[in-house]
Structures are given as C-alpha cells and as structure tokens.
Amino acid sequence: MLSYLLLSGVTTGALYALVALGIVVVNKATGVINFAHGELFMFSGFIAWSLHVQMGVAYPLALPLAVAAGFALGALTDRIAFRPLIKADVISLVLATVGIAFVLRGVARIVWGGKGDYLSFPPITSPEPIMIGQIMVIPQQLAVLGGAILVMLLFAAFFRLTRAGKMMQATADNSKAATLVGIQTARIYTLSFGTGAAIAAAAAVLMAPLTLLYPDMGFAFFIKGFAAAVLGGLTSLPGAVLGGLSIGIIEALAGGYIHSSFIEVSAFIVIMFVLVVRPTGLLGFSRLRRV
C-alpha cells in the first residue's frame, strides 16, 4: 500500500513539478505570476489530443508538436498581456493573465467542449499493471515519470548551458545589467513566457494518457503547481521540483490514509502552512528588490 501510494504520489508530483517549474521560470524573469499557466497547460493538452486522436499523429511526434504550440501560446501571452503593460503595476499584469486564462478556457470549451464532458486520451503503454517485486506498477506511470525527468533534464541543460538560458538567468538576476550589456530583455520575457508554457505543455501531454481532459482542468493543476512553487520558494527551480514532488506525495498519502477528499484540499493546506511558517519556501530566500 505505502509503496504504491508513494509511486503514484511521485508520478503526479513530477507533473506538478513541471507545472511549478513553468510558473517559477516566468516569475523569476518577470516578477509576475502567470495566472493563465493552468489554461496554457490545458490548451496544450487538447492540442495534443487533436493531433493524436483526431489527426492520427503518433504520440512521440504529437508531444514535441504540442510543446511547440505551448511555447507559441506562452509567447503570445507575453505579447498580449505582459509587453504592452510592462510599465503598469503588478496587479494590472496579473489581471491581464487572468483575462488570458478566461479567453483560453472559453476557446477550449467551444472547440473541444461539445464532445462529451471528458475526453480520454488513449494509453501509450499497456494499461495492465505489472508487478516489480512486491510493488504493483502501472507502466503508464513509469512512462510519465521518465518523461517528466527527461523534460527537467532538458530544461536544466537549456537554462545552464545555452546562451539563451544564461541570458534568462542574467535578466532574472539583474535586468538593468542585462540591458547594459545589450541583452534585449523584452525578448527574454517572451522567451521566459514561452519556455514556461512549453514545460506546462510537456506536462499536459505526459499526463493526458493517465487521466481525462476537460476544459476546466487548468485551474486545478495551476493551484497544485502554484502550491508547489510557493513551497519551493517561488524563484527557485530546484525548489519547484522539490515542492511538486512533496505535494504529490502528501496528496497521495493523505488520500490513502485519511480520506480521498483530502487529495484536493492538501495543496491548499500546504500553501497556507508555508505562508504562515516559512513564507520564503523551502529553497527560497528573502529578496530585496532593488528599484
């Protein structure tokens, strides 16, 4: 029982970690929480569904295509809701992302909403559980976990090793200095929104075969990812991964040992607990914002 709960907790936790990673990437660079992040996740999942189920594109190809679409949607979010408002206060910026969220949800309802309440994504592995030693494992879970780890490694390599990734780090660290060496920070913001959404898209496509898709799913995943990001400190990338895994495991254990209704509540409890006990999160640090 415990090992099963832990494995499923780690699997969903890895997905939350990806959602949290996207939130943190955008927040680090721009100082804004993208409230459309959950909808970008949902929308990319549906794009993958259309590609895979409706058009018959193979799953390994549908995944990168949906990730590319996610990147484009994220970059579009920047152009519509961030760049024109860059001199506005944070509240306006956040509200603009909320607006984008509602538009995406509305479009998703029109396009994919009329086909039954939930759309199912065919499993990419055999749905039969297998036994590894004493542990019952659903192959799909392993595929999700492996995929999530691969996405994290790819992102870490991009962020730490490529010039574009380093420019993102520099802009997050000190945007004035970035401007002075000739980095075009407006482009870096676009890149950050795009990258954040691309990671969310990868999470959506990995998750899709495990659950069902519905147009209102975005907010639930956003809250889980946000809780994970808060737990990790909101600006720490390793913190986001740690936070995501923690929330996944807490949910699974709370659902298994207390009551299944605790699955949905536990993320909120974590947010409240972190904000009260350690507002800077596990790996966060209080940052003096220089203006």
Place this chain on the structure above:
Amino acid sequence: MLDIRHLKVAYGITEVLRDVSFQVPAGSIVALLGGNGSGKTTMLNTLTGLVRPVSGSITFEGAECAGLPPHGFVRRGICQVPQGREVWPSMSVNDNLELGAATRRDWAGIRSDLDEVYAMFPKLTVHRRRQAGSLSGGEQQMVAIGRALMARPRCLLMDEPSAGLAPAIVGDMVDTILALNRRGLTILLVEQNIGVAAAVAEYAHILQGGEIAFSGPAAGLIDNPAVLRSYLGR
C-alpha cells in the same frame, strides 16, 4: 570621437539636462564631475540608451546615436561599467564575462577576448567558477569591467568606479583605468572623487543643475578652490 551637442533630457516636465555639450576625443580620458542631482546619472543613462533625449545629438565616430535602444549603443561600441558593479550575483564569474559579449556572434573572437580579460585580471581566473556575488568589492569591479570589455567597446563609460571600494583598492582602480586607456580605449569617467578624476583624466567637465558649469584641464581642478567650493560643495 564622442560628440554631445545641445543635449536636452527631461522626465515629464522636469528638465534634468538642458543644453549640454561636450566632446570626448578619441584615445582620451575625460572626467564628468558633479554632486548629487547634478544630472550625471541621467547623462550616462542617455549615453547608454536607457533614456531618450528630448533634443540634441549624440554622435559617435560620426554616426548619430541619440534615440538608439541600449543594445544599439553596445553594438556601436559604447559600453557602460555601471555604478555599484551590478554583476549577476548568482551566476559564475565566467558566465558574467561571457554574457558581456551578448551582442556578438564571432565565437572565436569572444574566446580570445575572454582569455585577454583573464590575462588582465589574473585573480578572476582563480575564481572563474565561483558565484560573482561571493567576490569582494574590488573583484566584482574587475568582473564588471571585464564584462564591459567583452562587448569589445571603443568607448567605455565608467560610473563612479571608485565608489564603495576600500581606499587601498582605489589606487589599483586608477592603474586599471590608465591601463585600459593605454590599450586604446577612450574613457568617459563619471566621478564624485576628484582625486581619482585628477589622477587619470586629461580634461574635466563639471555638471551642475543640468548644465556644464566648468570645463578645464583635470589637473588644475584640485588646486582651484573656487571651483571645488562653488560646484562640488566642498
């Protein structure tokens, strides 16, 4: 080389610079002095494209630069070493330096320039993998200068390079500025420390209330009590 004529800069209706003109000849070190609120910082921000002038011209090597975005100034060859270093504290020294070449794509040239910066500041070679934020003030200043050099500028704008440094290191800073100049870099030095300015610059301009109030050889400044008292409040 750098020719500023009738420059006027305003934030809203507040005029910060009115009709400022001065030249920085090729190969020279020129000092721009002034107290707080004199318009020094605005002058530098205009020369790096952070602020657009209302009117007037900034010509660099004969080409008009007023109104260019910041990366435009860097590409033309004007680069700033900002006040307070402004290194990227959580990134390595090496990454800090490499990103100084953000506007360049000549990878071989970037690599040889990086070697040259390490040769110039051997101390940085030892710390190349360390986070820039963990270095001392003097070492961070080396990172900031090295980072600006990586853009391969022909004119370097230095904003109070001596500010916040231990007095013992200020002498090293003076040597560094002179060494950069000997390599052919034209330098506009913005300073509050008249001692530093007098030690390196040939010529000095004093900004007061958004206008050039005094221009003359830098060496004479320190012996000119009237200038010091009336324009710098000492």
